[in-house]
Amino acid sequence: MRAAAGFTGRANSTVTCGDPGMPVPGALRTVQGFAREHGIKPTAHVVNGSAAEAAIESAGWRVDLDHPGGSESLVMTGPLEKFADGVAESLDLPGWWELTAGSEVSDVHRHVLGGGGNVCFASLTEDGVVIAAVRGAVVEDVLHVARLAVRPSHRRQGLARKLMGELAGWGLEQGATTCVLQVAEHNTPAIRLYEELGCTEHHRYRYWIPAVS
Template sequence: MEDVVELEQRCADAWPALVDRPLGQWRLRAADGFTGRANSALTTGDPGVPVPDALAAVIGFAAEHGIRPAAHVVVGAPAEAAVEAAGWRVDVDHPGGAESLVMTGPLHGFATPKSADVDVSGTPLPGWWELAAQPSPTAAQRHVLASGPTVGFGTVTAGGEVVAAVRGAVVGDLLHVARLAVRPDARRLGLARRLMGALATWGLERGATTCALQVAEHNTAAITLYRSLGCAEHHRYRYWVSNHS
């Protein structure tokens, strides 16, 4: 389970919340409600206090920052049984799905040369924001998606417009991949695969060797794509909420 803890911590580093407060090895995160990952307590490791007390701190932190109390819990981890015993339940109504896969794979397996219409840069284009979040991103969206030590914004352009987008963040030797999106009228043209190949090359150039992706279990199209690129399921996590929230 130790490698799971390390991977989850790196994924959290790659997805910076507006507020990220440690509670022992847990991380209390808030970002004005933008994404479950940035607005839930990462429960890997030891919180340093009994789990019921830690969950009470999660509830207090959530109230302080105007978000719903939620816990990001690795399936099968020691914290899972303790969270359930404390009266919390799986958030089956979570917009992105209650359960997600964390998939990993070697970058060299799908890295491809750059081409004129596929680019990864350190500055997001306006069209990137439109696909990855919204045309006029909020402060929280800008913080989560555009901050961090090494972030790349991948785009595919056609006719001067962004038709596909992705975000990559390098943490050590890990490339965290997120917000892969293709405009509806440009799907089934292989753009996601080409974009992923360019992002892999970008990551390799910056010292990454492995990629990690967090994808909802119901997103079969994305899971199929990532498997075809050589990625496999590493573990799963679920969001839990208090019965009183």
């Protein structure tokens, strides 16, 4: 169970892989209690088609169709060596945070995005302004990619591809061989880019919430 003051879906949801050690309805009541305690919406992070999903639906929960990031996301993986091009430099710039997390950056933002292994805050700048940014974190031999963003004024210039190539190069230097990332199913341009980089869909997940709050 994870809580981070509402910043990102993953950081404010309960992972439902494995045996909860009790009947699923009881486990979901525990999720609701945890959510009340931390002031967040009770949410279960559920792999599509899993046994957990069927049990959670039977317990009266529903897919969160109003989730800000979309109701369904793909998890994609791919080999870094296929698209590595250069090596990203990790710079904790104010512009990086503004582009990826918004203008009001709190300790929660820094905890969520700054934790999780060996972290790289990669960016591209123009005239001192961050125009593209991405976060990478290496855990064992896997590079976890998140928060890829390009300013609207600089899109369709290949910046996302360039940044991903540099991040992959950084990941290889840190001992990673594979990347993993999440992308909303409606974000077809991003999915197309990741496919061109050699990534394929591993599985999908959805967020589930109580049918009656």
